[in-house]
Amino acid sequence: MLSGNISLGRIGGVEVRINWSWLVIFALIVWTFLRYGRAELPAWITQPLFAGWSLLMLIMGFTVQLLFVGEFGWSAAPVYAAFLQNLLMSVLFIAMLVARGGTRGQTLTIAVAKWIGTLAPTLTFGVIHGSPFVLGVGVLCSVFDLVYIGLVWTAPKRESVTPAAPT
DSSP, X not given: OOOTTOOGGGOOHHHHHHHHHHHHHHHHHHHHXXXXXXXXXXXXSOHHHHHHHHHHHHHHHHHHHHHHHHHHHHHHHHHHHHHHHHHHHHHHHHHHHHHHTSOTXXXXXHHHHHHHHXXXXXXXXXXXXXXXXXXXXXXXXXXXXXXXXXXXXXXXXXXXXXOOOOO
């Protein structure tokens, strides 16, 4: 478990600004998903079905976050949840590359940035703060991120036009 010196009560001004920045980025990601995500799905997935499924996913994600807080407390829950989410994303990036049959919407810069963006907190929380869980999941993320980097490097370059938003 993470040591007690990681506490939300001690978050300073810089960290608060960083967290607000992440909130804005997350809102942009959700907006992009809602705007363009439907076009990535088969025709039988209607707009109402997509909207309902999206709402269900957001509710489920929020619920799981609250369960993590209930289980691990406000200090450790965000770290543990983030690393599990990151591992899932590492696998899903590979799945997206394979499903699209190429690099449409994906670049080597994105792949390397994702890997480095996970490696830094893995070293911070896994090594410096001594969390075997974070270190283990962080290493797994690195394995899949490195596989993703290799696949992007060698994949067919398909830079077709991004699907239009459904009307």
